[in-house]
Amino acid sequence: MNAIEQSGRAYQELIKGIWKENPIFVSVLGMCPTLAVTNSAINGLAMGLATTFVLIGSSLLVSLMRKWIPKQVRITTYIVIIATFVSTVDLTLEAFFPKIHKELGAFIALIVVNCVILGRQEAFASKNPPWLSFLDALGMSVGFIIALLMLGGIREILGNGSFFDISLFGSHFEPWVIMILPPGGFLLLGFLLLFFNWLRAVRLDRAKLEAEKVKVQHG
Amino acid sequence: MNNQPVHTEIPIVSSAEPSSLRLIMTLGIAGFFSGLILVSAYVFTLPLIERNKEEALQAAIYRVLPGCSRYDAMILKNGELVKQDKNAAGQSVSRIFLGYSDSGSVIGFAIPASEPGFADVIRLLYGFEGTGKVIVGFEVLDSKETPGLGDRIFKDKHFVSNFTALAVEPELEAVKTGAKVKPNQVETITGATISSKAVIRALQKSLKEWRSAIDAYVQKNQLTYNQRP
Numbered sequence: 001m002n003a004i005e006q007s008g009r010a011y012q013e014l015i016k017g018i019w020k021e022n023p024i025f026v027s028v029l030g031m032c033p034t035l036a037v038t039n040s041a042i043n044g045l046a047m048g049l050a051t052t053f054v055l056i057g058s059s060l061l062v063s064l065m066r067k068w069i070p071k072q073v074r075i076t077t078y079i080v081i082i083a084t085f086v087s088t089v090d091l092t093l094e095a096f097f098p099k100i101h102k103e104l105g106a107f108i109a110l111i112v113v114n115c116v117i118l119g120r121q122e123a124f125a126s127k128n129p130p131w132l133s134f135l136d137a138l139g140m141s142v143g144f145i146i147a148l149l150m151l152g153g154i155r156e157i158l159g160n161g162s163f164f165d166i167s168l169f170g171s172h173f174e175p176w177v178i179m180i181l182p183p184g185g186f187l188l189l190g191f192l193l194l195f196f197n198w199l200r201a202v203r204l205d206r207a208k209l210e211a212e213k214v215k216v217q218h219g
Numbered sequence: 220m221n222n223q224p225v226h227t228e229i230p231i232v233s234s235a236e237p238s239s240l241r242l243i244m245t246l247g248i249a250g251f252f253s254g255l256i257l258v259s260a261y262v263f264t265l266p267l268i269e270r271n272k273e274e275a276l277q278a279a280i281y282r283v284l285p286g287c288s289r290y291d292a293m294i295l296k297n298g299e300l301v302k303q304d305k306n307a308a309g310q311s312v313s314r315i316f317l318g319y320s321d322s323g324s325v326i327g328f329a330i331p332a333s334e335p336g337f338a339d340v341i342r343l344l345y346g347f348e349g350t351g352k353v354i355v356g357f358e359v360l361d362s363k364e365t366p367g368l369g370d371r372i373f374k375d376k377h378f379v380s381n382f383t384a385l386a387v388e389p390e391l392e393a394v395k396t397g398a399k400v401k402p403n404q405v406e407t408i409t410g411a412t413i414s415s416k417a418v419i420r421a422l423q424k425s426l427k428e429w430r431s432a433i434d435a436y437v438q439k440n441q442l443t444y445n446q447r448p
Contacts (some may be wrong), residue, residue: 081249
């Protein structure tokens with residue numbers, strides 16, 4: 001593989017998590033934190049950032065140790081690594097940033113069961129060198145943050161009439177309480193999935209049409 | 220003739236299978252290092268976390284007792300409230316805090332309370348004005364209530380404002396939002412009923428525990444309270 005091909009591949013690994021293989025809108029992974037915490041924009045963002053840290057850390061570690069972990073016990077080992085990361089983050093935040101910890105307290109433990117993280121270890125970090133795993137983890141994290149922010153933002157606007165705690169509509173707005181309750185999460189996620197799948201289908205159709213046009217012109 | 224390659228394949232497959240010992244070793248080593256990291260992180264952060272909690276408690280005392288500038292920690296000894304010995308300070312005994320204003324007049328008591336909420340125990344601190352029989356301030360110290368719902372017990376300004384002048388007699392009462400007519404009623408949060416009721420229960424339980432001792436102390440020392448505007 002020459003240098004240009006290599007940097008092209010690296011770019012692909014970085015960018016795929018944002019749209020083509022977005023962990024939430026395409027893979028539909030990690031639904032537990034996605035639905036549980038995205039009832040406001042700031043919660044979504046905070047969860048996204050905490051997940052980013054754990055994902056990048058464990059991807060690097062798993063990738064470095066990939067040759068020594070026998071495949072029969074790989075999942076267990078990954079979970080041990082991820083859980084260690086999460087607990088350490090939890091304690092560190094509580095010791096050095098008590099304010100942030102008070103905000104995030106309930107989310108942090110949830111990160112262990114986020115299958116986006118375990119999924120990346122299994123599908124990527126266990127088979128690729130550390131620098132590619134790092135880019136992959138970074139791209140996936142950005143995709144994850146975008147998705148959580150979108151869900152959290154829309155749910156907060158509709159369910160609370162505010163965005164990042166800034167009131168938008170004044171006192172006349174009657175908030176749709178259902179949007180910040182769990183059913184609202186399911187509803188919105190359903191609509192977003194519908195929208196993104198429709199968008200993808202439209203793009204695919206257009207690409208097909210273009211291809212046919214080209215064929216006709218040349219044929 | 221064709222059999223030969225098949226025979227050679229079998230040993231390769233079985234040699235690729237690691238022994239049970241190897242698997243146990245891998246997990247053992249992973250667990251060992253994980254444990255080591257966790258224990259060191261815990262030991263390293265524990266004093267900092269304790270200090271943070273103590274600082275948060277001190278800051279909260281000043282907030283739940285408006286106008287407070289100095290306080291004494293008090294403990295129960297033989298059913299009576301006494302000042303806690305500074306040298307014996309520790310978190311093992313339950314304490315309440317008597318707050319004074321600049322001029323030295325008594326403002327009230329800051330009392331910790333706790334009660335299981337929707338998720339884990341809610342720990343809170345409230346300011347209590349002994350003779351006026353009202354709660355004058357309230358703050359959640361620690362909770363793991365659901366973000367966006369249960370955590371409104373400290374993020375929802377309307378709910379927190381329940382506790383700026385809440386009469387504790389005849390007793391605390393939970394009502395729906397907008398239904399408050401009496402000074403002893405608390406408006407619960409729609410969508411976070413369990414958490415709001417847990418807060419009320421915590422206050423009721425803690426009041427029951429401390430009221431008699433506080434009343435006795437106030438009477439014995441003939442404390443006069445700062446008149447609140």
